[in-house]
Amino acid sequence: MARKYPIEKVRDFGIIAHIDAGKTTVSERVLFYTGISHKIGEVHTGDTVMDWMEQERERGITITAAATTCFWTPTYKHGDKAFEHRMNLIDTPGHIDFTVEVKRSLRVLDGAVVVFDGVSGVEPQSETNWRYADEYGVPRICFINKLDRMGANFVEDVKSIRERLNPSAVPIQIPIGLESAFEGVIDLLKMKAYYFEGDKGTTVVEKEIPENFKEEAKKYRHDLIEKIVEQNDKLMAEYLEGKEPDLETLKKTLRRACLEIKLIPILCGSALKNKGVQLVLDAIVDYLPSPADLPPTKGHDLKTGAEIERKPLDEEPFAALAFKIASDPYVGSLTFFRIYSGSLKRGSYILNSVKNNQERVGRILRMHANQREEVEEIYAGDLGAIVGLKATTTGDTLSDPEKPILLEKIIFPEPVIGIRIEPKTKADQEKMGVALHRLADEDPTFRVAGDPETGETIISGMGELHLEIIVDRMKREFGVEANVGRPQVAYKETVKTTAEAEGKYIRQSGGRGQYGHCWLKVEPNERGKGFEFINAIKGGSIPHEFIPAVEKGVKEAMDKGVVAGFPMIDVMVTLYDGSFHEVDSSEAAFKIAGSMAFQEGAKRAKAILLEPIMKIQVLAPADFLGDVTGDISSKRGRIEAMNDRINIKVVDAKVPLSEMFGYATKLRSMTQGRGSFTMEFANYEEVPNSVAALIKEGKK
Numbered sequence: 001m002a003r004k005y006p007i008e009k010v011r012d013f014g015i016i017a018h019i020d021a022g023k024t025t026v027s028e029r030v031l032f033y034t035g036i037s038h039k040i041g042e043v044h045t046g047d048t049v050m051d052w053m054e055q056e057r058e059r060g061i062t063i064t065a066a067a068t069t070c071f072w073t074p075t076y077k078h079g080d081k082a083f084e085h086r087m088n089l090i091d092t093p094g095h096i097d098f099t100v101e102v103k104r105s106l107r108v109l110d111g112a113v114v115v116f117d118g119v120s121g122v123e124p125q126s127e128t129n130w131r132y133a134d135e136y137g138v139p140r141i142c143f144i145n146k147l148d149r150m151g152a153n154f155v156e157d158v159k160s161i162r163e164r165l166n167p168s169a170v171p172i173q174i175p176i177g178l179e180s181a182f183e184g185v186i187d188l189l190k191m192k193a194y195y196f197e198g199d200k201g202t203t204v205v206e207k208e209i210p211e212n213f214k215e216e217a218k219k220y221r222h223d224l225i226e227k228i229v230e231q232n233d234k235l236m237a238e239y240l241e242g243k244e245p246d247l248e249t250l251k252k253t254l255r256r257a258c259l260e261i262k263l264i265p266i267l268c269g270s271a272l273k274n275k276g277v278q279l280v281l282d283a284i285v286d287y288l289p290s291p292a293d294l295p296p297t298k299g300h301d302l303k304t305g306a307e308i309e310r311k312p313l314d315e316e317p318f319a320a321l322a323f324k325i326a327s328d329p330y331v332g333s334l335t336f337f338r339i340y341s342g343s344l345k346r347g348s349y350i351l352n353s354v355k356n357n358q359e360r361v362g363r364i365l366r367m368h369a370n371q372r373e374e375v376e377e378i379y380a381g382d383l384g385a386i387v388g389l390k391a392t393t394t395g396d397t398l399s400d401p402e403k404p405i406l407l408e409k410i411i412f413p414e415p416v417i418g419i420r421i422e423p424k425t426k427a428d429q430e431k432m433g434v435a436l437h438r439l440a441d442e443d444p445t446f447r448v449a450g451d452p453e454t455g456e457t458i459i460s461g462m463g464e465l466h467l468e469i470i471v472d473r474m475k476r477e478f479g480v481e482a483n484v485g486r487p488q489v490a491y492k493e494t495v496k497t498t499a500e501a502e503g504k505y506i507r508q509s510g511g512r513g514q515y516g517h518c519w520l521k522v523e524p525n526e527r528g529k530g531f532e533f534i535n536a537i538k539g540g541s542i543p544h545e546f547i548p549a550v551e552k553g554v555k556e557a558m559d560k561g562v563v564a565g566f567p568m569i570d571v572m573v574t575l576y577d578g579s580f581h582e583v584d585s586s587e588a589a590f591k592i593a594g595s596m597a598f599q600e601g602a603k604r605a606k607a608i609l610l611e612p613i614m615k616i617q618v619l620a621p622a623d624f625l626g627d628v629t630g631d632i633s634s635k636r637g638r639i640e641a642m643n644d645r646i647n648i649k650v651v652d653a654k655v656p657l658s659e660m661f662g663y664a665t666k667l668r669s670m671t672q673g674r675g676s677f678t679m680e681f682a683n684y685e686e687v688p689n690s691v692a693a694l695i696k697e698g699k700k
Helices: 023-033 054-059 096-108 124-135 154-164 211-229 233-240 247-259 277-287 426-442 464-478 544-560 587-604 622-634 663-670 689-697
Strands: 010-017 066-072 085-091 111-117 140-145 169-171 173-176 184-187 192-197 203-207 264-268 297-300 307-310 319-328 332-341 349-352 357-360 364-368 371-375 383-387 397-399 417-423 447-450 457-461 482-484 492-495 499-507 514-524 532-535 571-579 607-621 638-645 648-656 676-686
Touching (some): 010 023, 010 096, 010 277, 023 066, 023 085, 023 111, 023 140, 023 277, 066 364, 066 383, 096 124, 096 319, 111 124, 111 277, 140 277, 154 169, 169 211, 173 211, 173 264, 211 233, 211 247, 247 264, 264 277, 417 464, 426 447, 426 457, 464 482, 492 514, 499 587, 544 587, 607 622, 607 689, 622 648, 622 663
Parallel strands (some): 010 085, 010 111, 111 140, 169 264
Antiparallel strands (some): 066 085, 173 184, 184 192, 297 307, 319 332, 319 397, 349 357, 349 397, 364 371, 364 383, 417 457, 417 482, 447 457, 492 607, 514 571, 607 648, 607 676, 638 648
């Protein structure tokens, strides 16, 4: 089967934004205008295609990233014939608790459309998602949505994008009117006005720019062209001589600048009122990369560890990244993957380079949200799903068994909150283990662990809503009823100074004894660097084969902690001396010695407790500002900024997570139901002594 769409005509992109900026509404319009769905689904009526889970429809939020494939022929194409393009689209969640979905989607996408609320501009989650896109070097375009809302302000929104995200963002459209007077958009490159007529805005009409907007459009166009010609010395020289480049040259130069993230085009409209979405699709074709525009994907050779590259060509060896595992009630486990090179046929064998095992490809699906289409073969640059892979988890590399490659893994944030969970009945007990295991396979930020002291099961995640959804999914998808405890903060421990300690384990009991002896240096590591183990043994004072056992003992001691039983992070341990016995030494003895030395060393190195600090943004009417700020201070919070937004005050602060439980209810009662807030993880900080004492006693 030959490839139907050349790789240059493929676009893999995602839609990312803060919660409630209108991502899913934009996605639904995209599906409607590309002919995939015949009616527009709305978030507020609970009938969207992309938010297909029951929980998503009930709550009106996106929880999992949904992938779909659609086709688009640009609306107005000058010069060459308009070609149909294949669009692989991922609609991602905006809520911070599901940030894993955004991160893993951006890892496999080539471009992104960042949606902003026309009233609020840049919001906290927009910044986090923008950082993830920067991390993975994803070219993007901005879409300022909701310009029909009361208080919409295009100029302020552009200013907030430039100040808080990237000064190189540049409008390529401006709105015709705002709020209830919002009618259409002006394309600054073509200098034409576009209106969206007919039922659901399906007819795009090109007209002359209204008189009262001509001056403003000229001013914006002048700025835009200056920004574009700056990207090319030859164009710059011609422009300074008074020669303006033609439309094709401007678009080509802007495309190159967009691919290199030197310029970021800003578009505008209102998805709910069906204005501007078709032009966003045109901009995706014009300015976002096809898989062929990207540099070759880098990976490592499994045997030698040398760096190797894979070009985005069908004839290259197969290389793909599994970016999501989903359990499907009809077909079992689905592994979503992105192909970077080569092609994949049904019935062929692939190698999981991380687990080093081969699996056979049974069925390959192309996804349309929760609908699916079976295909025989899938090519470089495409997104698809394989049914029934046994051992593959999120972030694994799938490759050609003959020419294996290991791609860069996706690194996920650590959970910050845990709850105890127990099955309601004996029948639920067996099913609960299976359900939790399946959900943990799907979501790398969700962890399941047993408490060794009480034997209870503890589940951890990114926030209260995250765990609430997990428990709800267990009930609906796996039929498991469970009792849930109070949320608990995922505290961590670390050390403040450097100390040395000895661990000696000697047991004599008739016959062969046990002998393990080591000296360790324990010191703080850079925040965020994690655990590092350094082997500095000279002259064979401990035989080579016992060193991994010492490291294992240290790791086990770190998991238990030394202050209050919480896992330790950001510690560097150096093994520098010790001794062994010709007969009695064993791995088990050195493991125990390592554990003893670490516990002693960590206590001497002033072990302390760390707590997760959250970045919060509170929106409240000006009358309640005093109450809100006073309450934040009483929660050991630090206020970092206060801004005005129309008739509302915006407070940015950092507050310990342990103080934030039940805050939504408290804020509502404090502001007569008119306040709202968003919260995301910022960093770990030391717990004050008075609070640490309470935690040790188990009161908090």
